[in-house]
Structures are given as C-alpha cells and as structure tokens.
Amino acid sequence: xxxxxxxxxxxxxxxxxxxxxxxxxxxxxxxxxxxxxxxxxxxxxxxxxxxxxxxxxxxxxxxxxxxxxxxxxxxxxxxxxxxxxxxxxxxxxxxxxxxxxxxxxxxxxxxxxxxxxxxxxxxxxxxxxxxxxxxxxxxxxxxxxxxxxxxxxxxxxxxxxxxxxxxxxxxxxxxxxxxxxxxxxxxxxxxxxxxxxxxxxxxxxxxxxxxxxxxxxxxxxxxxxxxxxxxxxxxxxxxxxxxxxxxxxxxxxxxxxxxxxxxxxxxxxxxxxxxxxxxxxxxxxxxxxxxxxxxxxxxxxxxxxxxxxxxxxxxxxxxxxxxxxxxxxxxxxxxxxxxxxxxxxxxxxxxxx
Amino acid sequence: xxxxxxxxxxxxxxxxxxxxxxxxxxxxxxxxxxxxxxxxxxxxxxxxxxxxxxxxxxxxxxxxxxxxxxxxxxxxxxxxxxxxxxxxxxxxxxxxxxxxxxxxxxxxxxxxxxxxxxxxxxxxxxxxxxxxxxxxxxxxxxxxxxxxxxxxxxxxxxxxxxxxxxxxxxxxxxxxxxxxxxxxxxxxxxxxxxxxxxxxxxxxxxxxxxxxxxxxxxxxxxxxxxxxxxxxxxxxxxxxxxxxxxxxxxxxxxxxxxxxxxxxxxxxxxxxxxxxxxxxxxxxxxxxxxxxxxxxxxxxxxxxxxxxxxxxxxxxxxxxxxxxxxxxxxxxxxxxxxxxxxxxxxxxxxxxx
DNA sequence: CGCCAGCACTCTCCGTGATTGAGCGCCAAT
DNA sequence: ATTGGCGCTCAATCACGGAGAGTGCTGGCG
Numbered sequence: 001x002x003x004x005x006x007x008x009x010x011x012x013x014x015x016x017x018x019x020x021x022x023x024x025x026x027x028x029x030x031x032x033x034x035x036x037x038x039x040x041x042x043x044x045x046x047x048x049x050x051x052x053x054x055x056x057x058x059x060x061x062x063x064x065x066x067x068x069x070x071x072x073x074x075x076x077x078x079x080x081x082x083x084x085x086x087x088x089x090x091x092x093x094x095x096x097x098x099x100x101x102x103x104x105x106x107x108x109x110x111x112x113x114x115x116x117x118x119x120x121x122x123x124x125x126x127x128x129x130x131x132x133x134x135x136x137x138x139x140x141x142x143x144x145x146x147x148x149x150x151x152x153x154x155x156x157x158x159x160x161x162x163x164x165x166x167x168x169x170x171x172x173x174x175x176x177x178x179x180x181x182x183x184x185x186x187x188x189x190x191x192x193x194x195x196x197x198x199x200x201x202x203x204x205x206x207x208x209x210x211x212x213x214x215x216x217x218x219x220x221x222x223x224x225x226x227x228x229x230x231x232x233x234x235x236x237x238x239x240x241x242x243x244x245x246x247x248x249x250x251x252x253x254x255x256x257x258x259x260x261x262x263x264x265x266x267x268x269x270x271x272x273x274x275x276x277x278x279x280x281x282x283x284x285x286x287x288x289x290x291x292x293x294x295x296x297x298x299x300x301x302x303x304x305x306x307x308x309x310x311x312x313x314x315x316x317x318x319x320x321x322x323x324x325x326x327x328x329x330x331x332x333x334x335x336x337x338x339x340x341x342x343x344x345x346x347x348x349x350x351x352x353x
Numbered sequence: 354x355x356x357x358x359x360x361x362x363x364x365x366x367x368x369x370x371x372x373x374x375x376x377x378x379x380x381x382x383x384x385x386x387x388x389x390x391x392x393x394x395x396x397x398x399x400x401x402x403x404x405x406x407x408x409x410x411x412x413x414x415x416x417x418x419x420x421x422x423x424x425x426x427x428x429x430x431x432x433x434x435x436x437x438x439x440x441x442x443x444x445x446x447x448x449x450x451x452x453x454x455x456x457x458x459x460x461x462x463x464x465x466x467x468x469x470x471x472x473x474x475x476x477x478x479x480x481x482x483x484x485x486x487x488x489x490x491x492x493x494x495x496x497x498x499x500x501x502x503x504x505x506x507x508x509x510x511x512x513x514x515x516x517x518x519x520x521x522x523x524x525x526x527x528x529x530x531x532x533x534x535x536x537x538x539x540x541x542x543x544x545x546x547x548x549x550x551x552x553x554x555x556x557x558x559x560x561x562x563x564x565x566x567x568x569x570x571x572x573x574x575x576x577x578x579x580x581x582x583x584x585x586x587x588x589x590x591x592x593x594x595x596x597x598x599x600x601x602x603x604x605x606x607x608x609x610x611x612x613x614x615x616x617x618x619x620x621x622x623x624x625x626x627x628x629x630x631x632x633x634x635x636x637x638x639x640x641x642x643x644x645x646x647x648x649x650x651x652x653x654x655x656x657x658x659x660x661x662x663x664x665x666x667x668x669x670x671x672x673x674x675x676x677x678x679x680x681x682x683x684x685x686x687x688x689x690x691x692x693x694x695x696x697x698x699x700x701x702x703x704x705x706x
Numbered sequence: 707c708g709c710c711a712g713c714a715c716t717c718t719c720c721g722t723g724a725t726t727g728a729g730c731g732c733c734a735a736t
Numbered sequence: 737a738t739t740g741g742c743g744c745t746c747a748a749t750c751a752c753g754g755a756g757a758g759t760g761c762t763g764g765c766g
Contacts, residue, residue: 040758055710058759076717076758114586115526152501152517160521164505168513170525173468233467248620251613260610267601393729406739411730429729429746709765716759726749736739 017067017088024048024060025069026093029081033329036255038078083294086306086328090291096333099341107341113349116140116169120243123322123346128246130338133253133326134270135245138280140312140319140350142167144235145201149193149227151186159186159223163230166199171234175226179219189223202231240320242276255304255327265301275299280321283309289340294328304328308335310343314350322346370420370441377401377413378422379446382434386682389608391431436647439659439681443644449686452694460694466702469493469522473596476675476699481599483691486606486679487623488598489662491633493672493703495520497588498554502546502580504539512539512576516583519552524587528579532572542576555584593673595629608657608680618654628652633674636662642693647681657681661688663696667703675699 017025027048031039041054041061048057061079064070069085072078081089099107107130112122120137127135145166152160157180163171181189196212197205206228247270250256256263269275279297283290292307302325309323322343324335370378380401384392394407394414401410414432417423422438425431434442452460460483465475473490480488498519505513510533516524534542549565550558559581600623603609609616622628632650636643645660655678662676675696677688 038758042758053710054758055712055760056708059709062760072759074717075715076756078758148505150503150515154521160517160523162503162515162517162523164513164515168507168527170513170515170523172523174521248617248624251617251620257613260604264601264604267604271601391729395729407729408731408739408741409737412738415731425730427746428744429727431729707766711762711764713762714760717757719756720754722752722754724749724751726747728745728747730743730745732743733741734739735741736737 017064020050021060021064022093023050024057025064025081025085026089028061028064028070028079029085029089029093032080033331036329038073038080040078043078083296083328086293090293090332094332094336096336099337104341104345107338108345111345111349116350119346119349121245123342124243124245127322127324127338127342128249131324131326131330131335132246132249133324133330133335134247134250135322135324136276136280136309137243137322137346138277138284138320139241139243140314141240142169142319144169145199146193146197146205146231148198149190151181151190151223153181153183153186156180159226161226161230163227163234165234169234171230171237173226173230173233177222179222181223185220186223189220192220193224193227202228202235205231240277240281242273242280244270244276250326253327255329262301262303266305269299269301279307280309280323283323284311284318284321287311289336289343291332291336306330306332308332308339310339312343312347312350314347319350370417373403374413374417375446376403377410378417378434378438379442381414381417381423381432382438382442382446385433386684389682391426391433393431396431436649436681439646443646443685447685447689449689452690457694457698460691461698464698464702469703472699472702474598476695477596477598480675480677480691480695481602484677484679484683484688485599485602486677486683486688487600487603488675488677489629489633490596490675490699491630491637491673492594492596493665493667494593495522495672497522498552499546499550499558499584501551502543504534504543504576506534506536506539509533512579514579514583516580516587518587522587524583524590526579526583526586530575532575534576538573539576542573545573546577546580555581555588558584593630593634595626595633597623597629603679606680608682615654615656619658622652622654632660633662633676636676637664637671637674640664642689642696644685644689659683659685661685661692663692665696665699665703667700672703 024044028039028044031043031047041057044061045052045054045057061070064085065072065079068082069088070079071082073080107126110122110126110129112118116139120139124135124137127137129135146163147166147168148164150162152162154160154174157177159175159177159181161173161175165171197208200208209224209228247267250263250266256266279292279299282297289308289310292302292309294306295303297307304327305325306328307323307325308330309321311318311321313319322339324339326335377397381392381397384396384400394410397414398405398407398410414423417438418425418432421435422441423432424435426433460479463475463479463482465471469492473492477488477490480490482488495518499516500519500521501517503515505515507513507527510530512528512530512534514526514528518524550561553561562577562581600620603616603619609619632645632652635650642661642663645655645662647659648656650660657680658678659681660676660678661683662674664671664674666672675692677692679688
C-alpha cells in the first residue's frame with residue numbers, strides 16, 4: 001500500500017523534472033558515483049553533452065537542490081546526490097547493461113553445486129567477489145518433514161543417529177545410550193520409524209508416537225526421543241539464515257571507512273542475523289531486483305549503504321533472497337545485473353536437483 | 354632448535370636485569386597495557402612502589418632502552434614496551450591469576466556440545482566474547498576412514514548418498530544417476546561396500562575396488578565412483594580448518610583501528626585460512642599456552658598483534674589449537690587463563706563423546 | 707524569456723608560525 | 737648510588753592567511 005504510493009510519488013517526482021534537468025541529474029549522479037567528489041557546475045557543463053554554460057547549469061542545479069535531489073556538503077563544494085536523488089536515478093534514469101554471456105558463464109562456473117549449503121555459500125562469495133562489496137544470501141526455507149532414519153553403532157553405548165528430512169537434508173548426532181543395543185534392535189527401531197512415519201511432519205510424529213509406542217518394547221523409548229530431538233533440531237537448523245561474505249571488502253570503501261563508528265555499527269549489524277532477515281524478507285515479497293537506498297530500510301547502520309536484492313525460487317516458488325550490501329555510491333548499473341543473474345542461476349541450480 | 358636458543362637467550366636477558374630494573378619494566382608494561390599512553394619517569398616513580406625520584410628512574414629506563422626492552426615514540430614522550438619487552442614481561446614477569454570456579458562454570462555452560470562443529474564454533478565464540486578480541490579454533494584433525502554407506506532414493510534418477518567415516522562424521526550428497534536403480538539394488542550396493550571395505554581408508558578402497566568390482570554387475574560402477582568421490586570429499590572437508598569469531602571486536606581496538614591499512618591486511622589474513630593454519634600448527638607442537646608477540650610469527654599483518662594459543666586434545670593426543678588474536682597491548686594475565694581453560698574444556702568435551 | 711559573463715562571497719584546505727606542556731639527558735651536589 | 741635542577745627536543749594545538757573551488761546574483765543580450 002504505502003509501497004505503491006511511493007512508486008507513484010516517485011514517478012510524479014521524475015515527471016516534475018524537464019528533460020534537461022533529468023539529464024543533468026543523471027550525469028551528476030553518474031559522475032559522483034564514478035569519482036566520489038562533489039560535482040560542480042563547471043564540471044557538469046563540460047561533461048553533460050548539453051552546450052550550456054556553468055551559469056545556466058547552476059540554475060538547474062539550484063532547482064534540483066530545492067526539490068531535494070541533490071545537496072551540497074558546504075557552500076563552496078559541488079553537489080552530491082541525496083537519497084531521493086539516488087532513488088529517482090535508479091528508478092527512472094538508470095540504464096543497466098546486461099552481463100554478456102562470457103561473464104554469466106564464469107559466474108555459473110563458480111557456483112559449487114555439491115549441496116545446498118555449499119551452493120548458498122558460493123553464491124554469496126561470488127556476489128562479493130564480483131561486486132567487491134558484501135554478498136548476502138538468505139538460505140532457502142523449506143517445509144521439512146521426516147523421510148528416513150538410521151541408527152549406527154559407534155561403540156558400546158554410543159550411537160550415531162542419521163536423519164534424512166523430506167527435502168533431502170541430512171542431520172546427524174551422536175547419542176549416549178544407557179542400555180547397550182544390539183544391531184538388530186537398532187534396525188528394528190529404524191524400520192519402525194521409517195515405515196510408520198515416512199512423510200509425516202515432526203509435529204505429527206510427536207502427536208502419534210505415544211499411541212504407537214506400545215507396539216515396541218519399552219527400552220526403545222530412548223531411541224525414539226533422541227530421534228524426535230534430532231528432528232526438532234533439523235527443523236530449527238533449516239530455519240532461514242543469512243550467509244554473508246566479503247564483509248572485508250567494505251573496509252576498503254573510503255565512503256564507509258572514513259568514520260569508524262559507522263563501520264563498526266555496520267559490522268555489528270552483520271552479526272545480528274535476525275535484523276537483517278527482516279529486511280531481506282521484505283525483498284522476497286516482490287519479483288525482480290529491489291533496491292534499498294540509505295536508511296530506507298529503517299536501519300541506521302545502513303545510513304550510507306544501499307542494499308540490492310533479488311529473490312530466488314525453486315519450482316516457481318520464492319524461497320529466499322540474494323543481494324549485495326555496499327555504499328550508496330555504488331555502480332548500480334553493474335551491481336543490478338549481477339544480483340539479478342545470481343538469483344536466476346541459484347534458482348536454476350536449486351531446481352535441477 | 355632456533356626456538357630453544359631463543360628461550361635460553363630470553364632467560365639470559367631477564368637475568369641481565371637486576372631486580373629493580375625488572376620491577377620497573379613490569380610496572381611500565383602493566384601501566385602501558387592499562388591505559389595505552391607512553392609511560393614517563395614521573396608516572397613510573399609514583400606507581401612503582403619503590404621510593405625513587407624520577408631522575409633515578411630515568412637512569413634505569415635509559416638502560417632498559419639500551420637493551421631494547423622499551424622505546425620512546427619520540428623524544429618528549431614516555432616509553433612503551435618493545436616486542437622484546439613484552440616477551441620478557443610475559444615470560445618471566447607476568448603473574449597470571451587463574452579464573453575462579455564461577456567463571457569456569459559460566460564458560461563451560463556456553464559451549465554447545467551437540468556436535469563437533471557446534472562445539473568448535475561455540476568455543477571460538479566464547480573466546481571472542483570473553484576477551485573481546487578475535488577467537489580462533491583449529492578444527493580437530495582426524496584420521497578418516499570408511500565406516501558405513503547408504504543410498505537413499507529421492508526420485509527416479511536422484512539418489513541421496515550418506516557416508517559415515519570412521520570418526521563418526523557424516524557426509525551426504527545428492528547424485529544424479531543415468532539409470533534407474535531399484536531399492537534392492539541400492540541395498541545390495543551399500544551392503545557390498547559396507548562388508549568389503551569397513552575400516553579401510555579411501556586410498557585402500559580405491560586401490561582394491563577395481564579387483565573387487567567384477568563381483569558386482571557393471572551398472573553399479575556409477576554408484577561406486579560416486580561413493581569414492583564422496584569419500585575424497587570427506588577427507589578434504591575434514592582437513593584442518595580454522596574457525597574465527599568476533600573479528601568485529603578488533604574494529605573497536607584503537608591500537609589497531611588507527612591505521613586502516615593494517616586493519617585491512619589483518620582482516621585479509623583472516624580470509625587466508627592456510628596461512629593462519631601454518632602459524633597455529635606450530636602452537637600444537639608444544640604443551641600449554643603459547644604466546645606470539647607482534648610479528649614473531651613472521652606475518653607482517655600481525656605486526657601490532659599478539660596471538661595467544663593453547664592446544665587441545667582428545668584421549669591425550671593433541672588434535673587442534675584454540676587461541677585469541679588481539680592487540681599486542683592486551684591484558685595477558687586475563688587472556689592466558691581464558692585460553693588455557695577453554696582448551697581444557699574443549700578437550701574434555703571432545704573426549705567425553 | 708532563456709542564456710550567460712562577471713563579480714562578490716563563502717568555505718575548505720593547507721602551510722606557517724607561535725605557544726604549550728611533557729619528558730628526557732646530563733651534570734653537579736649530596 | 738641518588739637526586740634536584742636546568743636546558744633541550746618534540747608533538748600537539750591553535751590562530752592566521754592565502755589559494756582554490758564553487759555558488760548566487762545581477763544585469764545585459766538576443
């Protein structure tokens with residue numbers, strides 16, 4: 001709702017600018033992104049392509065400033081884009097150039113498809129390498145049910161419990177038993193669970209197990225409860241989590257590293273997974289690439305950062321989000337396609353399996 | 354060898370100092386560690402406990418400087434300890450106060466014993482929390498052999514392969530098959546491997562499998578090679594790795610964050626696991642807590658850092674290292690027992706299982 | 707009405723002293 | 737051996753001033 005309003009307002013704002021103003025804003029933002037210095041009227045008049053004197057440029061710039069798209073750090077500096085300026089820029093002025101085939105292939109080659117965990121980790125890593133910012137991936141959420149269990153004897157009173165969930169995820173844990181189980185007892189217990197409960201959720205199992213338990217000898221209860229505990233663990237572990245790579249890259253960004261305090265806040269944010277998740281969950285409601293500029297997400301540590309995200313899907317259903325966190329002054333036209341393609345590659349890699 | 358020489362030289366160096374000089378060096382280092390300012394003769398004369406005037410103190414300080422234990426950043430500043438000064442301090446002057454029972458219990462409570470991975474991660478986290486520096490743990494090395502395998506059918510041509518190594522580690526991977534295997538074929542293949550090769554290393558299996566393979570139908574070869582690949586993966590994955598937590602803490606240390614460049618080098622070092630491993634492997638050759646001061650380890654990024662490590666063991670055998678990376682100006686008397694106890698708790702947690 | 711040259715004004719950025727204060731080294735006296 | 741005293745050095749801080757960059761405004765021109 002408020003989201004739609006925002007879009008509309010944005011379009012209006014952009015329309016309020018005549019073509020010249022738009023071009024100049026675009027040129028200014030591009031220039032500022034390129035070299036990080038406030039852009040003055042002289043410079044703008046040279047590179048804009050329009051044949052206008054600095055004085056005329058200044059008039060337009062004054063308008064742009066009044067409308068809140070640009071601002072000057074101090075009287076005798078050039079102008080820099082404001083958050084709103086960036087907003088208009090990415091929404092209506094930006095021209096993204098898609099990655100060429102070679103780059104896509106390289107990117108694809110770097111994804112490690114062995115298992116979901118590695119896939120997610122490598123996607124995050126690839127994002128950080130390609131953009132030289134921090135890469136983030138929200139792990140796929142899944143509806144986990146019970147598929148298969150196995151008990152393996154490690155020592156007299158030590159068992160290895162292996163649990164396979166419906167989505168093919170494998171959990172394992174070592175349990176100390178009070179009683180010594182024979183291999184056949186272990187097989188029996190496993191068979192019981194596998195036959196009775198395959199396909200059920202752990203919730204269901206918990207509900208039914210008391211009734212069914214009579215069929216088994218009493219000394220099996222320890223195995224059962226261990227299995228259930230592992231199941232719960234599996235559910236907990238497969239909850240959404242966010243994987244971040246290349247935070248180090250952000251240390252090198254002078255926009256951010258200039259004031260240590262902010263930088264530390266930012267890194268602390270990275271350790272606060274839940275907060276990040278909330279932000280990224282929003283992104284998974286919409287299709288395609290989304291961009292959060294500055295504090296738009298409502299998190300102060302992200303003041304001078306932008307977050308570029310895109311959801312990825314399995315079998316047509318959105319299951320997670322990939323993205324990049326970098327300084328607001330980033331090369332959006334490069335980052336956007338990278339995030340976009342990564343999301344798509346991740347989708348197809350996950351769907352194939 | 355050169356290591357022994359060093360120890361001996363150190364002892365000599367300490368002996369070359371008379372009692373007064375030792376006390377003053379100790380006081381100076383303690384004071385410097387406490388507030389990070391160069392310590393002047395006036396301050397030292399006040400807090401040393403000795404009843405000496407600043408002028409006398411200055412004489413001693415001049416001697417200490419000549420011997421290379423302290424240095425002054427510039428003419429009109431006090432003195433700060435050099436790396437050698439710290440060395441003597443921790444080797445012969447330092448008085449550590451052991452943790453009290455309550456702290457040990459708190460520490461123990463924070464370790465998550467569910468499985469090895471979590472245990473190691475939590476140990477690293479605890480170290481970083483307690484010291485407010487970066488915690489490091491080298492994962493236990495193990496001699497991995499084959500114990501058990503299982504094939505589980507996920508879909509027509511998709512299998513889940515579960516591999517248990519001798520040390521109870523579980524590997525799993527999804528494989529796409531060309532042929533559709535029946536459940537009984539999968540059981541047959543698993544049984545074949547489990548009976549023939551239980552207890553072998555993957556090397557041995559690779560050697561023997563060609564000979565033994567004739568006994569099985571030809572279409573089993575894909576399963577076998579997949580199993581071997583997973584085995585190799587298991588060996589690779591269970592190779593030593595180092596887990597680091599709380600790097601963020603180092604951002605707050607003003608000794609380090611004063612020059613960004615170094616800080617970045619340091620963080621890059623953290624991403625270079627192999628380099629760190631080499632350093633930490635050294636530590637696992639000796640018993641008890643070891644301390645590397647400044648660049649002693651031969652790594653420039655650690656210029657202004659110290660590394661405090663201690664090996665941990667399973668069944669009396671050293672299998673890994675825990676430690677802390679922080680600024681050279683750290684409260685050694687606090688950090689040393691923390692690292693020491695963590696190593697011991699980790700040892701006992703791993704031995705119990 | 708749009709454009710533009712010119713001019714005064716405002717700030718930041720540096721470099722240059724001048725001042726202050728901490729701390730040392732040396733020396734002569736005890 | 738210890739100590740008080742003296743002169744010296746050097747970092748840190750501040751004030752001042754000029755240079756440079758860029759703006760806003762005004763008045764003139766097509």
